[in-house]
Amino acid sequence: MKMPLCSGNNLAGAEEGMSQAPEARPSPPSVYHERQRLELCAVHALNNVLQQQLFSQEAADEICKRPLSQLALPQVLGLILNLPSPVSLGLLSLPLRRRHWVALRQVDGIYYNLDSKLRAPEALGDEDGVRAFLAAALAQGLCEVLLVVTKEVEETGCWLHTS
Structure with missing residues (x-):
């Protein structure tokens, strides 16, 4: 079935001879994924690997400080x-x-x-x-x-x- 590329103009048949776009892949079922926010990529990476939000910035900071001893x-x-x-x-420090x-x-x-x-x-x-x-x-x-x-x-x- 042909669908017009642009409705209301003469380009209705312009898709003839063009290759079909590949079908979109279905999303993986319920994959946990945190997107980048601020500079918290380590926290996001941990949560993404563990597939749930287990770490916050505060929790990760506390873990980093506590293992020192x-x-x-x-x-x-x-x-x-x-x-x-x-x-x-030189002597000029930039911000x-x-x-x-x-x-x-x-x-x-x-x-x-x-x-x-x-x-x-x-x-x-x-x-x-x-x-x-x-x-x-x-x-x-x-x-x-x-x-x-x-x-x-x-x-x-x-x-x-x-x-």
Whole structure:
């Protein structure tokens, strides 16, 4: 059956010779999907993977702050932080923020900030020092922390003290 492309003009038969558009795919049944709001993509990703709204921004922030004392740092090879970073032109600081990745690692019992923007590694000290550094970074907001662990540590979950 032919349908006119435009009603009320001479283009009624213009679709002859044109290929048919593919049929629209049906929507998957009841797939939970949160759309991006503000800069909450980590929260949206968690909820989308879990297929329900389990996490809020506040809950995710609390989880990020609470495991600091529960991290089994000797089991962690290193940490990678994604932080807001100011933009400057010489001495002039611009009101823009970009994201910057920073590595933290323990070497010979001392934790270091291995930020590639530093002239040299910055000693953070022992576990208390690295926890203080992480707490300060998280307190600034918009900070993400990734743990780098071996496959064995990840599978057993021993990077976190449960008591």
